[in-house]
Amino acid sequence: MSMRNEVEDFARDVLEKSRTIPILVDFWAPWCGPCRILGPVLERLAERAKGRWELVKVNTEEAPELAREFEVYSIPDVRLFVGGKPVDGFVGVLPESEIEKWLEKAIPISRSARYEKAARFFAEGHCKEAAELLAQERAEGVRDPEASLLYARSTVCSDPKRALEALGSEVVAQDPPLAEAIQELGNALLSPVKPDGEIDSRLSRYFQGLEALRNGRVEDAMELWIGLLEEERGFLGGKLVRICRALFQVLGWHHPLTDRYSRRFSAAVHV
Structure with a gap:
């Protein structure tokens, strides 16, 4: 679908989703005539x-905290x-033709069909297939920062060295928190498979992970x-x-794995 009636989860429906497709947010309120x-024009x-x-x-009456966060002082406000x-x-209200022209300038040029397919694969949890498509783009010399970020995200578990190599300054600038997460995970995965000598069972389980x-x-x-973490939330000093x-x-x-495990993780670390 190209439209949602009302936002349910801003982080998921807007911030996360906009990494694969541009999201136009209409901040509005029922009492607002404009x-x-x-x-209906935007729809x-x-x-x-x-x-x-x-x-x-986004109904600002129902989500005033979002309006404050994005400094929405007058509505309608479109972001x-x-x-x-x-x-x-x-x-404010613009003629439909002006909004159409603005959208043509504001929305990035359409990605290649290969990138679009890779983004869908990743969203469905098929990291290997996404990485293979994006590797083809890179082999052909395509170095789009957003595609490189998705490539790093798709390969960090299977090939952390290559994922970290993809994180140039322009790529990091696309989403610094996400790039930092990729670096954190990649560096952990590049550590030795298991240290020499005897280790206790908990440390062994960490390396098994x-x-x-x-x-x-x-x-x-x-x-x-x-x-x-349920046994010891400060295990490895917070690492x-x-x-x-x-x-x-x-x-x-x-x-689905984030949805399944994030609450259990939260409960373990915030006891």
Whole structure:
């Protein structure tokens, strides 16, 4: 669909989703006359866009904290989110033709079909397939920062060295917190498989989790690590907490494993 009626989870429906498709956010309120004029115009444009971008509506009466966070002082206020952050916008009612022209300039040039397919693969949890498509782009000399970030995100578990090499300054600038999470996870996975000498059972389970992650068994790694945190939340001096948070961020908030394990993780570290 190219439009949602009302936002349910801003982090998931806007910030996370805008990393794969531009999201147009309409901040409005039921009592606002101009909002009632602009709303149907945006909805028509969203339908005509045929999936090139998606419209999300935020009722400022129901979500005043979002209005404050994004400094919405007058409505209707329209913001375009790309790569997890607002990149452009306008306030008030504009003619449909002017909004259409603005959208053509504001929304990035359409990605290659290969990138679009890779983004869908990643969103569905098929990291290997996404990485293979993006590797083809890189082999052909394509170095789009957003595609490179998705490539690093797709390969960090299976090939952390290559993932970290993809994180140049322009790539990091696309989403610094996500890039930092990739670095945290990649550095952990590049550590020795198991240190020399005898180790206790808990440390052994930590290294088993690393090995599981390297082999694509993400759920096994989460079971081992969250189990360790449930026994001792400060295990490894907080390092394991940071690694788990990084893994959730790399997977994305809408990923089924994030949804399944994030509450258990939260309960373990906030006891």
